[in-house]
Amino acid sequence: MANCTVCGKQTTKQCGKCSNAWYCRTECQRSDWKNHKKVCKYPFEIKESEGKGLGLFATRDLQIGDLVVCEDPIIYLSDGIKGVLKSPQTFKHTYENLGVEERNKILALVGADNDLTACNLVMESCLDSSSRKEDQEWKRALRIYGRNAIAVDDSGSALFSTISRINHSCSPNVDWSYLENHRTRKEVRVIRNIKVGEEVLVDYLAKSESFPLTSDRKEALRWGWHFECKCSLCSLDHDENDALRKRVQQLHDSVLNCGRREDVEGAANAALQKCKLLEKCEDLKIHLPVAYMELYETLIMLNLYRRAYGINDAFMAKVADRREEYREKAYKHCRRTKLYIDKAMYNKKIKRLAMMGGSHILLR
Numbered sequence: 001m002a003n004c005t006v007c008g009k010q011t012t013k014q015c016g017k018c019s020n021a022w023y024c025r026t027e028c029q030r031s032d033w034k035n036h037k038k039v040c041k042y043p044f045e046i047k048e049s050e051g052k053g054l055g056l057f058a059t060r061d062l063q064i065g066d067l068v069v070c071e072d073p074i075i076y077l078s079d080g081i082k083g084v085l086k087s088p089q090t091f092k093h094t095y096e097n098l099g100v101e102e103r104n105k106i107l108a109l110v111g112a113d114n115d116l117t118a119c120n121l122v123m124e125s126c127l128d129s130s131s132r133k134e135d136q137e138w139k140r141a142l143r144i145y146g147r148n149a150i151a152v153d154d155s156g157s158a159l160f161s162t163i164s165r166i167n168h169s170c171s172p173n174v175d176w177s178y179l180e181n182h183r184t185r186k187e188v189r190v191i192r193n194i195k196v197g198e199e200v201l202v203d204y205l206a207k208s209e210s211f212p213l214t215s216d217r218k219e220a221l222r223w224g225w226h227f228e229c230k231c232s233l234c235s236l237d238h239d240e241n242d243a244l245r246k247r248v249q250q251l252h253d254s255v256l257n258c259g260r261r262e263d264v265e266g267a268a269n270a271a272l273q274k275c276k277l278l279e280k281c282e283d284l285k286i287h288l289p290v291a292y293m294e295l296y297e298t299l300i301m302l303n304l305y306r307r308a309y310g311i312n313d314a315f316m317a318k319v320a321d322r323r324e325e326y327r328e329k330a331y332k333h334c335r336r337t338k339l340y341i342d343k344a345m346y347n348k349k350i351k352r353l354a355m356m357g358g359s360h361i362l363l364r
């Protein structure tokens with residue numbers, strides 16, 4: 001609790017960009033903006049990150065849910081990165097229609113090594129050896145795209161002048177999401193507390209529903225982003241973490257396989273074990289909202305078909321009757337990180353379950 005910068009009323013709401021000013025309502029914030037904008041900044045600076053080119057570093061301590069940056073793309077294509085690389089002409093067209101300022105922002109997005117030659121095979125094959133001068137700029141931009149573009153809006157991809165500079169870690173401290181009414185705008189929020197001076201790091205592989213081991217992650221990053229991962233997770237002794245990931249992956253597959261066999265009890269048990277393991281593993285916690293919703297779903301099914309499946313009462317009392325608690329956990333995680341993508345997943349699941357089983361099960 002603090003006092004509103006404008007009217008002095010008690011409030012818990014801060015400026016979302018800098019967290020340095022407090023406001024009780026939008027009107028107060030708006031009336032103060034003329035003054036506040038002179039000092040309002042996102043909480044990071046861009047500087048050299050050893051061996052990785054430039055990176056983002058926190059300029060103050062940040063907590064889970066804090067906004068690091070929110071930004072519109074410099075260039076957006078409705079195709080995914082692989083699709084763009086396969087049909088470079090679409091990229092050429094979009095790129096050449098940009099203003100000089102935007103094009104310069106894109107060309108500035110090169111790592112410190114300035115090495116754009118080691119790109120993947122798809123790209124090399126589509127970039128012929130033509131050395132006509134007018135062809136070189138967009139091809140250079142395409143290589144930069146291949147290295148720095150980020151998936152947006154389910155199937156599209158885009159370059160951002162700040163967000164594209166965030167370096168990777170297999171044990172990230174931020175995650176990103178599109179916004180509710182702006183599918184191509186992206187915001188980056190803290191998922192693990194960050195100390196002032198610490199680098200802001202995102203997991204480039206995070207959105208896939210899998211739990212890759214060290215060797216697989218390294219391979220994927222080498223292939224897709226052309227670097228050797230030396231993050232805290234990859235450089236430590238990673239046997240223990242790999243064993244944990246292997247187990248989580250097994251449980252994840254087991255939920256699906258049991259579901260296919262209509263073994264709902266088996267699916268529920270696996271989903272529960274999966275959540276318990278994820279809770280223990282810092283670098284996998286971003287999977288928790290989805291995992292808890294998966295558990296909730298299996299328990300809803302159990303409850304609906306308990307007779308048909310002959311589920312015994314002991315299991316119901318021990319696990320299934322606690323389903324609302326697990327739904328609440330998913331909700332709490334989504335609310336904590338404030339990432340819209342999590343909230344959207346939560347709402348979508350709830351809607352689907354309501355349609356399947358009648359809303360009474362959800363309104364208890």
Ligand SMILES: [Zn+2]
Pocket residue numbers: 004005006007008009023024025028
């Ligand atoms: Zn006020």
Ligand SMILES: [Zn+2]
Pocket residue numbers: 015016017018019020021036039040041
């Ligand atoms: Zn501010």
Ligand SMILES: [Zn+2]
Pocket residue numbers: 169170171217229230231232233234
């Ligand atoms: Zn790594």
